[in-house]
Amino acid sequence: MQETENETFHVVCRDCPFESLRPDPTAARRLADEHETTTDHTTQYARIE
Ligand SMILES: [Zn+2]
Numbered sequence: 632m633q634e635t636e637n638e639t640f641h642v643v644c645r646d647c648p649f650e651s652l653r654p655d656p657t658a659a660r661r662l663a664d665e666h667e668t669t670t671d672h673t674t675q676y677a678r679i680e
Contacts, residue, residue, distance in 0.1 A: 639679045646672035652679075 640659035643650045649666055653659040656678070663674040 640676050641679050642666075642674060642676040644670075644672045644674045646670070649674070 638654065640653045640656055641650065642653060642659050642663050644666060647670070649670075649672070651662060653662055653676075656676075659676040663676050666672060666674050
């Protein structure tokens with residue numbers, strides 16, 4: 632059996648109240664990129680433990 636790390640990535644936008652949680656960095660980055668592309672805002676994401 633493999634232990635699963637319970638990682639969560641918090642995506643936030645600096646230019647609007649947009650924020651979301653994603654379970655992996657790939658999804659977080661994709662969401663951030665998508666928001667930046669569609670809104671021209673600046674987003675960032677960070678790992679939450
Ligand atoms: Zn935004």
